[in-house]
Amino acid sequence: MDILILIVIIAVVAVAVISGLVVNGRRKQAPPPPDGTRARPAPPAEPQVGEDAAPPVTEEERRTIEEVILPGPEAPPAPPAPEVEVPEPAAGRMVRLRARLARSQNSLGRGLLTLLARERLDEDTWEEIEEILLTADVGPAPTVELVERLRERVRVLGTRSPEELRALLREELLAQLGTDLDREVRTEGGVSPEGEERPAVILVVGVNGTGKTTTTGKLARVLVAEGHSVVLGAADTFRAAAADQLQTWGERVGARTVRGPEGGDPASVAFDAVKEGITQGADVVLVDTAGRLHTKSGLMDELGKVKRVVEKHGPVGEVLLVLDATTGQNGLTQAKVFAQVVDVTGIALTKLDGTAKGGIVVAVQRELGVPVKLVGLGEGADDLAPFDPEAFVDALLA
Template sequence: MDTNTVYGIIAVVVIAVLFIVGGIWADRSRKKRINKAQEEAKARADARLAAEREQAARKSAAKPAAEHPQPRKTPEAEESADEKPAAAVETTPAIEETVTEETITEEPAAEESITEETVAEKPAVEETVAEETVTEEPAAQEAEEPVTEETVEHEEAEPAVVDETIVEEEPAPLEEKPEKPVGKKGRLQRLRERLSKSSNPFGKALFNILAKDHLSEADWEDVEDTLLLADVGAEASEELVEQLRRDARVTGESDATQLRAALRAELLNLVGTDVDRRLEAEKPVASTPSVIIMVGVNGTGKTTTTGKLARLFVSEDKKVMLGAADTFRAAAADQLETWGAKVGVPVVRSDKDGADPASVAFEASAKAKETGMDVLIIDTAGRLQNKANLMDELGKIRRVTEKNLPVAEVLLVLDATTGQNGMTQAKVFAEAIGITGVVLTKLDGSAKGGIVISVQKALGVPVKLVGVGEGPDDLAPFDPESFVDGILGE
């Protein structure tokens, strides 16, 4: 073989190899393009199916939501809803099979076939989805109807539960019955015991001085100082000392029993045993309702004394009403209403603070007369700053009350521990409204007791009631003998 023949064979082989390689490369390129086209067609078909399913789901959900909010689906509706994705899944393999079969044929025809199949499949898929949507909506509506009925049935069943709740009535709370108050006899005994336990009864100090064998001038000065320290007052102290000096039994005898008897007689004389200390409401000829006006400065226990006095009358089987005319002090009416609940008596009050006290007193007197009460007790304000306002306010209360009922008593409440300072207050109130009696509070414990004598001398009215403690029954009618025996420690 010559050289040219060899070169020719080599060239043919090289060309054949190049042709084979080029064919293989071209074939692979065509396959890649076909696969890519298939994937794009499949992706478009999947996206289209997903969009159509979402649109159909929105339409089917919007219609029942307008008619019945959030109905529950029955098993039939759930099955029909599950058919949608099944149909979509079945459609997708059909597309893939068509594309695959077309790929087996000639490559150019495959590309055209893919394009045609893609265009042709759009309406088919849309028609299928539309048919499924139209077919499923009536089924969903039919499935919703029993759900609505069930909902109505449940709503109609609910009132039965409410009825059962209404039928069950709670037991009515038990009303607290007021405790039975202590009678007069028990209160007088308590007065004597409390005074005998007092930390500084001046009677004991006087007895210790007078029990000496011989009384010097200094001893008599000690007697007078003891009386002054006990708030007996200068005039009453001087009178008592002079009476004891002139008493031959005291100056000439040193027997303890005789000295105690003489001292007791002189103290009873100063306190006064021939004075009628009964309240008008306790007298047999008293007119009803008997009106009592309570006066005094704040802090003396005036409102508390009003409640205790009502309890005292209740112990005597009297019908009592309270009038809360202290409208200036905060919670004064509430305090009196609390006492009324404890004692079991009605209370007339104003609904607002700072109301006209006279109007409350007028309303209380009218109601007491209308309801046939035995006693009406009116609590008044004690926060008046000057004498003119005091006289005007208290005078107005009395005048207005007397349009309905006569005022039987005006009781001045004094704190026994204030001593001679309380005397100034007592005189102002006496001039303003004309008091008929005195109530001494806090006479136990640190109280000196001599104010009983001094206040009666200064005002010319008797002490009618005394408070000897904080308990509801610690208000007693003043009894001179029990008082004197208490301060002498007998």
């Protein structure tokens, strides 16, 4: 009986101990939220390694994959801005390049002086003189006129020392070239009826292969050297290379180039170039047109359209025809057709340093009645020079 009572007492004590432990465990748990929901257990901490381990990311800091912005490809570095050059002054270029011109042209002057210095000037000698002038592309009519003048003056003078002959020939060649012609490239702008200042517009035209785009770029250098601000119009839309080339010329002297899509309307590009010149307040707008054969009437009509569209902004001050001096009399045929379409006001004669046919200067002026204003005397960027008749003749007779 005593043993049974002892077992009951032990059992009661054990139940009391176990009940106390359970109550204490429940007291240590956090009370449930007031809304009755159970709190989500916190995620396990991220493993950490060494001192570089990041602190654990909380639920609020986590982002979905749509919210993550990945780094894009690195943009290529911007190309460096081209260095703006300061062109050489145009004044005196003919004098500086006289020696180069003399090396290629002196066969004309030396041949004439040699024949005129003969002791007896018979008909055969005068025929040789005519042949030299014709070979130099002076042209039939100017040649006859020059020979007749020389014959008369040599007969009257009587004596023919080398100095007298040189002075005589120089005087007659200058008379053929014309020393009183206006050879200035027109850079004076105008004013619109509304009183708005407008830049001078120079249209550069010519056949393929004459160096037209290069001449336009070099002329921009001449104008910048004289203190003018310039806008270039790449209206040769048939050749992407022409627009690229002109833009390179412009960047070298700080001139903006207006261009359009390849194969686009040249008249539209020319119009936009003049508009840009007005907006910028530029002094001169140079428009490079596409080279075209003078025998293609459709292309020539398009050139006339370019000029008419540009004139909606105001009159075109200058139309420069670029001719290759090596083409000789064929260049005169080209010049006549262009003059009929766009009213040429001046000639830019290229490649004059590489030919003995310098007489084309006389012939083209006689045929068109317009002066040679610019001559290309080499491959250098500053080898385009304002034409100086006296320097040219002195080079011929050097």
